[in-house]
Amino acid sequence: MSKKYLYKFHEGDKEMKSLLGGKGANLAEMTKIGLPVPPGVIISTQACKDYYRDGQKLPEGLKDQILEHIAYLESVTGKGFGDSKNPLLVSVRSGAAVSMPGMMDTILNLGLNDETVKGLARITNDERFAFDCYRRFITMYSDVVMGIEHVAFESILRTYKKKLEIEHDHELTPDDLKMIIQEFKSMLRIKHGSEFPQDPKEQLINAVEAVFKSWQNSRAILYRKLHKIPDSLGTAVNIQSMVFGNMGVKSGTGVAFTRNPSTGVKELYGEYLVNAQGEDVVAGIRTPQPIEKLKEEMPDAYKQFIDTSKLLEKHYKDMQDIEFTIENSKLYILQTRNGKKTAAAAIRIAVDLVREGLITKEEAVGRIDITQLDQLLHPTIDITTNYEVIARGLPASPGAAVGEIVFDADEAESMGKEGINVILVRNETTPDDLNGIVGAQGILTSRGGMTSHAAVVARGMGKPCVCGCDELDIDMEREKLRIGNKIFSRGDIITIDGSTGNVIEGEVPLLVPTLSKEFQTILEWADEIRTLGVRANADNPEDAAKAREFGAKGIGLCRTEHMFMGPERLPIVQKMILSSNDDERKAALEKLLPIQQEDFYGILKAMQGYPVTIRLLDPPLHEFLPNREELIEEIVKLRCLGGSEEELREKEALFAKVKALSESNPMLGHRGCRLGITFPEIYATQVEAVFRAAVQLAKEGVKTVPEIEIPLVMDVNELSTLKEVVDQVAVSVFAEEGVSVEYTVGTMIEVPRACATAGEIAQIADFFSFGTNDLTQTCFGFSRDDAEGKFLHSYLEKKIINENPFVVLDRAGVGRLMEMAVTKGRASREDLLIGICGEHGGDPSSIEYCYQIGLDFVSCSPYRVPVARLAAAQAALRHSN
Ligand code: PEP
Numbered sequence: 001m002s003k004k005y006l007y008k009f010h011e012g013d014k015e016m017k018s019l020l021g022g023k024g025a026n027l028a029e030m031t032k033i034g035l036p037v038p039p040g041v042i043i044s045t046q047a048c049k050d051y052y053r054d055g056q057k058l059p060e061g062l063k064d065q066i067l068e069h070i071a072y073l074e075s076v077t078g079k080g081f082g083d084s085k086n087p088l089l090v091s092v093r094s095g096a097a098v099s100m101p102g103m104m105d106t107i108l109n110l111g112l113n114d115e116t117v118k119g120l121a122r123i124t125n126d127e128r129f130a131f132d133c134y135r136r137f138i139t140m141y142s143d144v145v146m147g148i149e150h151v152a153f154e155s156i157l158r159t160y161k162k163k164l165e166i167e168h169d170h171e172l173t174p175d176d177l178k179m180i181i182q183e184f185k186s187m188l189r190i191k192h193g194s195e196f197p198q199d200p201k202e203q204l205i206n207a208v209e210a211v212f213k214s215w216q217n218s219r220a221i222l223y224r225k226l227h228k229i230p231d232s233l234g235t236a237v238n239i240q241s242m243v244f245g246n247m248g249v250k251s252g253t254g255v256a257f258t259r260n261p262s263t264g265v266k267e268l269y270g271e272y273l274v275n276a277q278g279e280d281v282v283a284g285i286r287t288p289q290p291i292e293k294l295k296e297e298m299p300d301a302y303k304q305f306i307d308t309s310k311l312l313e314k315h316y317k318d319m320q321d322i323e324f325t326i327e328n329s330k331l332y333i334l335q336t337r338n339g340k341k342t343a344a345a346a347i348r349i350a351v352d353l354v355r356e357g358l359i360t361k362e363e364a365v366g367r368i369d370i371t372q373l374d375q376l377l378h379p380t381i382d383i384t385t386n387y388e389v390i391a392r393g394l395p396a397s398p399g400a401a402v403g404e405i406v407f408d409a410d411e412a413e414s415m416g417k418e419g420i421n422v423i424l425v426r427n428e429t430t431p432d433d434l435n436g437i438v439g440a441q442g443i444l445t446s447r448g449g450m451t452s453h454a455a456v457v458a459r460g461m462g463k464p465c466v467c468g469c470d471e472l473d474i475d476m477e478r479e480k481l482r483i484g485n486k487i488f489s490r491g492d493i494i495t496i497d498g499s500t501g502n503v504i505e506g507e508v509p510l511l512v513p514t515l516s517k518e519f520q521t522i523l524e525w526a527d528e529i530r531t532l533g534v535r536a537n538a539d540n541p542e543d544a545a546k547a548r549e550f551g552a553k554g555i556g557l558c559r560t561e562h563m564f565m566g567p568e569r570l571p572i573v574q575k576m577i578l579s580s581n582d583d584e585r586k587a588a589l590e591k592l593l594p595i596q597q598e599d600f601y602g603i604l605k606a607m608q609g610y611p612v613t614i615r616l617l618d619p620p621l622h623e624f625l626p627n628r629e630e631l632i633e634e635i636v637k638l639r640c641l642g643g644s645e646e647e648l649r650e651k652e653a654l655f656a657k658v659k660a661l662s663e664s665n666p667m668l669g670h671r672g673c674r675l676g677i678t679f680p681e682i683y684a685t686q687v688e689a690v691f692r693a694a695v696q697l698a699k700e701g702v703k704t705v706p707e708i709e710i711p712l713v714m715d716v717n718e719l720s721t722l723k724e725v726v727d728q729v730a731v732s733v734f735a736e737e738g739v740s741v742e743y744t745v746g747t748m749i750e751v752p753r754a755c756a757t758a759g760e761i762a763q764i765a766d767f768f769s770f771g772t773n774d775l776t777q778t779c780f781g782f783s784r785d786d787a788e789g790k791f792l793h794s795y796l797e798k799k800i801i802n803e804n805p806f807v808v809l810d811r812a813g814v815g816r817l818m819e820m821a822v823t824k825g826r827a828s829r830e831d832l833l834i835g836i837c838g839e840h841g842g843d844p845s846s847i848e849y850c851y852q853i854g855l856d857f858v859s860c861s862p863y864r865v866p867v868a869r870l871a872a873a874q875a876a877l878r879h880s881n
């Protein structure tokens, strides 16, 4: 006895994908739950495997089994294969276990011949349709089975239409089509040396073999290679009886969603065409009707559809996207799948399904596609409108913005204050431009990578930013921007999309974000599930408040360098850097103290007793000084054109300092705690400002939890030296104020040596926080700006690495270092608090890894907090037990 190769739809189910292919298993499942699916049978993938095993020969018994199953189809449909009065027509489709869209072959309307076509014409009462089906069938069959490419047929069709002076296929009359079919056949005779087969059984057996062969066509082989699908799987073949939506006014075809895919509202959403075939809906020749109209036109079919859609939702537990056909008032479901939806709809539907008792809270949280959430947290471009992308840069900070082009930061600030929307366009930004960034709706730069000043500042503020867009040619003096051959002036409107890096001419309508009630609900459920804490990176009271609003339970990184910037502070900071003795430096720092105290007061207060990790100054001092090239230019001007001697001397002194402080590799230079070791008074001033603010709040009855964080530590001795500074300041402030506040001292872990010596460091540190931006740079030996600007894309293209490690945490390298630090750190100190505050803290896959290696919290930009809450919950769901 031969193996069983064929399965009737009701013999399978959705678990049988590897044997029946994805499409076959889905059709079987729909049949099993009682849906009106046109009857059909599936030839298993095993038959395809055996076909290749036997050197491309149909395996023994297959042909007989196919013919037996055709007899079955004849009996259930009441039609006959080759019967000229009531012909059974079938579709023959490939379908592997893994979806390979469009890679293999499909043949529709098989069973047509010179006689059955007449029967079809009579039944459908549409001769034109019947002969058009026959013409298409001959083309498809000849192409797939006989190897005559369809261009040969198209050329006959084109010539014919030209002769008749018509433009569209649907203008061809039945007689035209008959003539064309004759020409097709004679061409076949000449090219293939044989007649078009008239026996449906012969057509079917040949079609099945052709589908097996298409498993090994070059596009299928390439597709499998790209998607790592094993060649050994083989394809199944689905043979399904055709149904016709064009059999008159009691027939039709359509597509409908069980809920609104844009909003998630529970209402049928879709359209259909009366007396039409599937392609007519897509072709847009006739305007489809809304699905509600079906209620009036075909009430029975409508009722069947409503019952079916309810059944489908209940079975698949999600909104369904259903393709259907009505043949003489009888409904058939051709396909159903979980429908694609907007992020807003996905959230609403998930919440509703929980309330309807169809899924659990865990399932609802688990099925939200986190990558879609950006849509809800930032203004986005309305993609239904037409727009032209004129340049592309790096997607540095998500969201879209529209505004007038402005090149000058002060102007951006003043226009912003007047309520005018502007986009600040610069080659790059510096701390001097901060006021302009605040005033602008978005930032566009021609230079700089994902950690350039513009990118980091914009992300922190949740403002859209496109940077490193090297197609921009900016003439600052004439205030002109050239992109290709287009020239834009100050005041011209552009739109930027920081989620894609697109720059668009003119205004594109934007969709405004809101945290809907349903989104809040999903986030609350996520909080019940997750064990990983979520904090935010925030360095001003507004961001701290935003972070709280989005549900952050503390600040995991308060970068303090921004407290040294801005028009009021920068001159004092520069004076501090340029001072020639300790007294001068102390005097400048004293001026900074009350300003910083006010900042810390605001941040600590906004966090209402949640912890705030305050990182002491990290960047090298020259970042606070003017640009070297600009200084040279000014000095040359003063020298050549004559100017005040005093000014010249000042500039020269400044230049000398800039030169002295400049480094060949600032990323590895005099920064972080190294700065604190050489200038302890800077750190001392910062912690004094923190403690004074905390004491002030304590006196007002507000609880605070300051965590003082030392950056870029590589050895325990650095930490012990600086912890002493912190503790001394604490003792003196608390003694002076008569109030003391609890605080902790910990370190950033952002160089490999800190990971290797984490055991020693943890003996002193109260907490660790992984600075994975720097840890990635130092682990890879890449400087991020250089890597992203110059060679990383080749690495990605050549698949030397699979992901940008600055975006998605590199588990193999950086991750291993982190694991080492966690193990060694906790071995020294069991209650060591460990978090992450690099950008990876807002990336779902990195958050999952942080959960797996046992971190206590992740910290990310306030706008990523909802993403992190959900990602932490999904990680817990995926890895619990
Ligand atoms: C880090 O290195 O990951 C970090 C958070 O610090 P920064 O980005 O400020 O260097």
Ligand code: MG
Pocket (backbone or CB within 6 Å): 750, 771, 773, 774
């Ligand atoms: Mg760092």
